[in-house]
Amino acid sequence: MGHTMAEKILARAGGREQALAGEYVTARIDRVMVHEAFVLCALKLLKLGIDRLFDPERVVVILDHYFPAPTEQMARGHSVARELVERFGIPHFLGHAGICHQVLTERGLARPGDLVLGSDSHSTTYGALGAAGAGIGITEMAYVLATGELWMQVPASIRFALQGSLPPGILSKDVILHLAGRFGTEVAQYRSVEFAGPVADALSLAGRMTMANMGAELGAKFACFAADAVTCDYLSRRSGERVAPFGPDPDAAYEAEHTVDVSELEPQIACPHSPGNVKPVSAVAGTPVHQAFLGSCTNARLEDLAVAAAILAGRKVHPRTRLLVTPASQEVYLAATRAGFTEVLLEAGAHITASGCGACPGGHNGVVASGEVCLSSTNRNFRGRMGSAEAEVYLGSPASVAAGAVAGEIVDPREFWRGQIGELAAAGAS
Amino acid sequence: MAATRVRGRVWKFGDDVDTDIMAPWNAMALPWEERRASVLRIRPEFAERVQPGDVIAAGRNFGCGSSREQAPENLKLLGVAGVVAESFGRIYFRNCVAMAFPNLACPGILAACEEGDELEFDVASGEVHNATRGVTLRAQPFTADMLAIVRAGGLLEVLRQRFAASGDEPSP
Numbered sequence: 001m002g003h004t005m006a007e008k009i010l011a012r013a014g015g016r017e018q019a020l021a022g023e024y025v026t027a028r029i030d031r032v033m034v035h036e037a038f039v040l041c042a043l044k045l046l047k048l049g050i051d052r053l054f055d056p057e058r059v060v061v062i063l064d065h066y067f068p069a070p071t072e073q074m075a076r077g078h079s080v081a082r083e084l085v086e087r088f089g090i091p092h093f094l095g096h097a098g099i100c101h102q103v104l105t106e107r108g109l110a111r112p113g114d115l116v117l118g119s120d121s122h123s124t125t126y127g128a129l130g131a132a133g134a135g136i137g138i139t140e141m142a143y144v145l146a147t148g149e150l151w152m153q154v155p156a157s158i159r160f161a162l163q164g165s166l167p168p169g170i171l172s173k174d175v176i177l178h179l180a181g182r183f184g185t186e187v188a189q190y191r192s193v194e195f196a197g198p199v200a201d202a203l204s205l206a207g208r209m210t211m212a213n214m215g216a217e218l219g220a221k222f223a224c225f226a227a228d229a230v231t232c233d234y235l236s237r238r239s240g241e242r243v244a245p246f247g248p249d250p251d252a253a254y255e256a257e258h259t260v261d262v263s264e265l266e267p268q269i270a271c272p273h274s275p276g277n278v279k280p281v282s283a284v285a286g287t288p289v290h291q292a293f294l295g296s297c298t299n300a301r302l303e304d305l306a307v308a309a310a311i312l313a314g315r316k317v318h319p320r321t322r323l324l325v326t327p328a329s330q331e332v333y334l335a336a337t338r339a340g341f342t343e344v345l346l347e348a349g350a351h352i353t354a355s356g357c358g359a360c361p362g363g364h365n366g367v368v369a370s371g372e373v374c375l376s377s378t379n380r381n382f383r384g385r386m387g388s389a390e391a392e393v394y395l396g397s398p399a400s401v402a403a404g405a406v407a408g409e410i411v412d413p414r415e416f417w418r419g420q421i422g423e424l425a426a427a428g429a430s
Numbered sequence: 431m432a433a434t435r436v437r438g439r440v441w442k443f444g445d446d447v448d449t450d451i452m453a454p455w456n457a458m459a460l461p462w463e464e465r466r467a468s469v470l471r472i473r474p475e476f477a478e479r480v481q482p483g484d485v486i487a488a489g490r491n492f493g494c495g496s497s498r499e500q501a502p503e504n505l506k507l508l509g510v511a512g513v514v515a516e517s518f519g520r521i522y523f524r525n526c527v528a529m530a531f532p533n534l535a536c537p538g539i540l541a542a543c544e545e546g547d548e549l550e551f552d553v554a555s556g557e558v559h560n561a562t563r564g565v566t567l568r569a570q571p572f573t574a575d576m577l578a579i580v581r582a583g584g585l586l587e588v589l590r591q592r593f594a595a596s597g598d599e600p601s602p
Contacts, residue, residue: 024575037497048590073459121497121521137499137525143585147592151575185446186491190520219494221520274446361496362455382450382495389454389471 002249004157005224006192009132013115014152021156021255028149031110031131032059033118034141035100036066039077041119041142042084053088054148060092060100060109061085067096067356070364098329098355101125101297105209106331108239112227112246117144122297122379124220127212128205129235130227130246132192135216155192155221156255157248162199164263169417171307172207173299173377173397175199175260176214177268181278183258189219191255194248199262200225205234206301213298214379217275267413270395273383281400281412288320289394290372292405293386295326295353296360299377299398302335304328306420308350308402309341311413317349318408323401324366325350326358350405362386368393375404432530432583434572436512437550437561438485440543441476445489449522452493453500462507469504482509485551487543489515492533493522502526502533514539514551514558514569527576530584534558536569553580 003011003018011018014025034041038061045051053059061081069075085093097103100120105128110116112130116123119141126133136144144150160179166172179187193215200208208225215223225231226247235243266280294300294308305327317323325345327333333355336342342352359366360378367387368374374386374393377400381393396404399413406416447470457468469477486492486505492515493501502525505513512532516539526533534551536558543549547562556571572580582588 024573044586048586048593050589050593071459119497121495135497135521137497137521137528139499139528139585140524143528143589146589185494186517189491189517219491219520276446362450367456380448380450380495382448383472384454385450387456389451 001253002251004192004252004254005130005194005226005248006132006155006157006222008248009113009115010152010154012113019154021154023154025152025154026149027115027152029117029144030058030114031116032144033100033104033116033120033123034059034061035064035119036077036081037119037138037141039081039084040138041145042088044138044142045146050146053090053145056088056090058148059090059145060094060104061090062094062100062103063096064099065357065361066363068354096356098327098332099297099357101209101213102301102328102332105129106238106329108235111235111243112231117150121216122213124215124223125209125213125297127215127222127224128208129231130224132222132224134221153190155190157192157194157252158188159194159196159254159257161197161257161259162195162262163197163259164199164261165202166199166262167265168419169399169414170262170265170267171397171399172203172210174265174268175262176211177270177278177395178265179260180214180217180270180276181268183218185217185274185276186219188215191220192222192224193218193220194224196226201228204303205230206303209301210298214275217379267397267400269400269410270381272381272392272394275380275395281410284394284410285412287394287410288373289375289404289409290321291366291368291374292321292323292401293359293366293374293376293378294398294401295324295358296378297328298379300326300328300332302332303420304377304398305332305336305341306339307398309344310418310420311399311402311416312348312350312406313344315348315406317405320408321405323350323405324353324359326353326365327355329355359386375401375410377401432580434532434554434577434580435550435552436485436532437548438483438511439481440485440487440545440547440549441480442540442543442545443486443488443492446491446494447488449493449495449498449501449519453498453504458498458500466508469508477508480508480510483511484509485511485549486513487539487549488513489540490517492518494519497521499525499529502529502531506531512551514549516540527579528585530580532580534569536567538567542567553577
């Protein structure tokens with residue numbers, strides 16, 4: 001009998017012939033990603049008298065949640081982080097190059113078949129590269145940093161076979177929101193998801209990252225795509241090394257297989273206060289929007305900015321609405337600028353911020369007030385997530401966010417759809 | 431050795447209580463006394479009146495969302511002795527094991543207790559007993575590895591012992 005991606009990865013990482021769903025392994029971690037939480041982890045280790053890491057080469061530290069520092073306290077945190085990176089001798093300190101998951105991908109630091117643990121719940125994003133990515137908290141992260149290993153249960157796997165083809169104006173974000181609405185935010189609790197079928201195969205790497213990212217909103221431990229030519233070409237270019245394809249065995253055993261045809265899909269909107277409270281855009285059209293946010297590890301890549309620029313070109317952001325754009329990384333920001341997207345966005349009235357997590361977790365760079373509505377390209381709309389507990393956050397695709405910014409209310413983005421600007425979006429695909 | 435058994439007065443919560451409502455981002459860096467009122471602010475009287483040793487009985491997907499350990503940490507700081515829920519968000523649950531904070535998944539718990547009931551549970555046996563109503567449920571107990579972490583007092587204590595035992599004592 002064949003094995004799922006989760007089983008294959010945890011068998012190798014656990015040093016076993018095979019690892020079946022339900023079994024426990026002590027897994028060796030291939031790549032460890034820590035954001036600002038690094039300070040707390042490192043201080044815990046030092047308190048225990050541990051002053052070296054299992055393998056600094058495998059560790060990546062990056063500052064994204066609070067960059068640029070909004071308060072003196074956060075600035076101090078960043079300063080301590082830099083000192084501790086030095087002290088522990090970590091070569092992969094990526095400073096503030098952008099949002100962690102985006103930057104690791106750009107640098108080729110997560111590969112097909114890798115087991116990647118991050119201090120961020122959206123570490124499922126690495127599944128877009130054919131890796132098994134999962135989030136952990138700071139205590140477990142401290143343990144991993146010291147030992148390089150962690151206990152893990154081999155998850156059962158659920159396969160989503162995505163059939164048909166995406167209609168114009170419908171993006172991978174609409175697909176993952178549809179899955180969260182239809183199957184619920186617990187469908188993959190303690191489980192690994194595999195996205196497959198012609199729609200998954202046809203998605204760009206950026207589109208896959210959006211879906212793997214929001215696998216966390218299905219409750220998933222891992223959310224994977226098989227690594228195919230799209231993945232391997234990208235990573236080979238980025239790492240300068242040959243990267244081999246990786247996927248499940250054809251006869252792998254799944255706990256459940258769901259076939260979903262996306263050909264008739266409408267734009268999807270997650271309504272307050274759960275990413276699973278999803279409705280077709282027509283059901284919520286007309287809801288006034290005070291803040292439109294295009295950002296986060298979910299949807300702020302080059303092709304997302306291309307979609308927004310295409311919709312906003314020659315149009316103006318509605319006077320009621322402020323549009324905030326936070327590119328996923330410095331690299332994305334630069335590429336978007338070279339492609340002319342940032343000029344289009346600025347002319348439309350958008351405010352572009354420094355790369356980072358920005359407004360998504362409600363820390364800074366666009367916190368929302370009581371009574372306000374935010375239409376956001378992010379992954380979570382929990383009550384109070386982006387600021388006031390009396391604000392309402394709606395989640396949608398980059399197209400829905402850009403169209404909503406123009407209309408000043410939630411609107412069907414297909415009324416504004418012009419495709420993507422230029423070839424660059426497809427070529428960049430990150 | 432940390433306890434696996436907990437007994438306390440029940441506070442009831444529904445489904446999908448997320449980490450952001452247990453530890454709102456904009457309150458996370460505040461000193462405890464200033465952020466206390468922000469914890470589970472969907473129900474403000476909770477942070478105000480919860481007593482040390484009380485327990486939470488909750489619905490499905492308790493702790494869904496972020497990896498922030500401040501979520502279970504805040505519950506511990508309020509004095510919550512443990513949580514029994516229909517099911518848990520996976521990172522939250524792992525954080526609780528790592529912190530030796532007894533949290534047990536027990537399908538049927540919401541129907542088996544009311545607010546204010548006296549609830550006793552043990553993550554080692556999986557037994558959940560409502561002393562007020564005389565109802566007992568059986569949940570999946572922790573595995574031996576999870577119990578070892580809880581009994582040691584948390585994963586950092588396991589780490590300390592591991593480094594001490596290996597003689598791999600790092601330089602001071």
